[in-house]
Amino acid sequence: MSTPHRYIIVGTAGMGEHWCKATLPRLAELGKAIPAAAVDINADHLQNAKAYLGLSTDLCFTDINIAFDKIKADFAIIVTPPNFHELVVDTALAHDMDILSEKPIADNMAACCRIYKKVTSAGKKMAVTMSHRFDQDKQSLEAIVHSGAYGKLDYVIGRFTMALRKFGAWGASFRHEMIDPLLIEGTVHHFDIFRGLTKSDCETVYTVGWNPAWGEYGGDSQALITMQMKNGVKCFWEGAKCNAVTLNGWTKDYMRAECENGTIELDARKLRLLNSRIDGEITGKELPLASGEVWRNEWIAEMFCDWLSGEREDHPSRLEDNIQCAALLFAAVESAHTGQPINVQHYLKQHLDN
């Protein structure tokens, strides 16, 4: 086995706390990666790095430049709000490091493209933690659809609706203050789930987005989104943060894959195959979820370490793949703002050519 990679984590509260508590100790147990240092602009938040990663005070920094200049590491982990991702990417690249970043790549398409160009031209590896696509329930649905056992996939429906309308109900304040919270902080995961299920990138997206009078958000918190994928599969998604009830929240999504010979329904982690008999009676049977040791960020981070070591050739959410997810995300935002359908592939090319 190769020596463990050394990392510097940037952002240690909020989702960063989960990284310190759950994701990173496992990498150390596996001998895949160990902490070199932690950075957070708020000194109090570094307590998580001390408590869960065992870092001493002199390895915890509030200034990213001092940390990266002083401490040698192989890769950076980015868990800051999206508008600071590019700053951390720049610092990591200046120190010849690879990057594992929380989603989305950045908070706007221009920054995503700059990051894409900087990382690829530096020849470094970067992956994005699309936690929910790599969760057990979505991977199980993907495996059944991809098996072809129920014929060709025709279309997919998704629902993610929550009762989180009050300020602070959706965690950090930036989510309630930003202009497109639902899409940038939420739907980016679902876009990637649709890409995984359909095994295709998106051709055209059309979004109707809004914030109801009772939504304590800086912009669209509800959306209805139609997508046509490049391979012809159609998708529709309902997302809401301000409903009166949480029907399908985080980790309990509703997804329905309409295949030629079977409707495969995932609802709050229960997977079913549904058909209608000739007499109209509905037949249904529960399908087992796939088995695996770990899912979500724990799995994504492990694959990242194996990719760095050369134990795997590729990473399923590497930057080169994830830029398609960013293009779909920001094209959907543009569609919501303009009221027009957007050709995602033209949108991506236009932004990369800029």
Ligand SMILES: NC(=O)c1ccc[n+]([C@@H]2O[C@H](COP(=O)([O-])OP(=O)(O)OC[C@H]3O[C@@H](n4cnc5c(N)ncnc54)[C@H](O)[C@@H]3O)[C@@H](O)[C@H]2O)c1
């Ligand atoms: N994959 C998931 O399921 C999931 C869930 C939640 C959040 N996220 C992502 O994690 C990232 C962080 O979100 P969050 O909810 O934890 O935010 P947060 O505001 O709760 O925490 C961010 C942390 O970063 C620190 N920070 C802010 N700016 C910094 C900078 N310039 N340098 C160093 N530290 C800085 C803050 O002090 C704070 O400790 C975002 O990209 C978000 O989209 C992912």
